[in-house]
Amino acid sequence: AQSVSQHNHHVILSEAASLELGCNYSYGGTVNLFWYVQYPGQHLQLLLKYFSGDPLVKGIKGFEAEFIKSKFSFNLRKPSVQWSDTAEYFCAVIPSGGSYIPTFGRGTSLIVHP
Amino acid sequence: DGGITQSPKYLFRKEGQNVTLSCEQNLNHDAMYWYRQDPGQGLRLIYYSQIVNDFQKGDIAEGYSVSREKKESFPLTVTSAQKNPTAFYLCASSGNREGNTEAFFGQGTRLTVV
Numbered sequence: 001a002q003s004v005s006q007h008n009h010h011v012i013l014s015e016a017a018s019l020e021l022g023c024n025y026s027y028g029g030t031v032n033l034f035w036y037v038q039y040p041g042q043h044l045q046l047l048l049k050y051f052s053g054d055p056l057v058k059g060i061k062g063f064e065a066e067f068i069k070s071k072f073s074f075n076l077r078k079p080s081v082q083w084s085d086t087a088e089y090f091c092a093v094i095p096s097g098g099s100y101i102p103t104f105g106r107g108t109s110l111i112v113h114p
Numbered sequence: 115d116g117g118i119t120q121s122p123k124y125l126f127r128k129e130g131q132n133v134t135l136s137c138e139q140n141l142n143h144d145a146m147y148w149y150r151q152d153p154g155q156g157l158r159l160i161y162y163s164q165i166v167n168d169f170q171k172g173d174i175a176e177g178y179s180v181s182r183e184k185k186e187s188f189p190l191t192v193t194s195a196q197k198n199p200t201a202f203y204l205c206a207s208s209g210n211r212e213g214n215t216e217a218f219f220g221q222g223t224r225l226t227v228v
Contacts, residue, residue, distance in 0.1 A: 044204065045219075
């Protein structure tokens with residue numbers, strides 16, 4: 001079975017700092033990759049997704065992620081964070097051509113100080 | 115508007131009681147999922163259903179039961195056999211086909227055992 005590792009469990013940044021959240025997965029085949037965000041008191045929303053093509057994916061609110069197949073990674077980045085980015089971030093993997101069941105990482109709690 | 119509706123938002127249960135969490139979707143998705151979210155543990159899969167009248171256990175199915183009598187509905191019952199039921203429960207659905215695997219989430223139900 002596939003697994004997803006998010007190495008940063010808690011991240012604290014000041015506004016305007018750059019952000020990179022790590023995500024690694026274990027699965028040898030083709031995958032669909034996702035980053036979700038959960039703002040305080042809200043439901044999970046999709047930030048961005050990768051199915052195929054350009055490995056650099058741009059999402060909403062200035063977020064982007066890069067798929068590096070050789071490293072089994074899909075790290076999330078944002079050049080300059082804002083206080084409103086305070087949220088929990090989840091990486092998810094779905095094996096392609098299989099059962100299509102999403103597997104999630106443990107999440108990263110991001111706090112941005114104004 | 116299309117989406118997933120979970121009810122109730124908050125639920126209190128006495129020890130020894132069964133409770134049922136509702137999940138309805140109007141996205142015409144084949145697949146539906148139940149996840150449990152605990153602090154620091156991410157989303158763990160309880161049950162999933164990829165088609166009406168069929169469902170499978172996830173990673174932490176013990177103490178839970180589900181049904182899928184209609185495409186739109188996937189209720190979760192938390193039984194008295196669940197040893198630690200206090201948690202945030204999330205329902206999701208997806209198209210379950212290549213290129214249509216993005217999971218959409220409901221607002222969640224916070225269950226507290228008193």
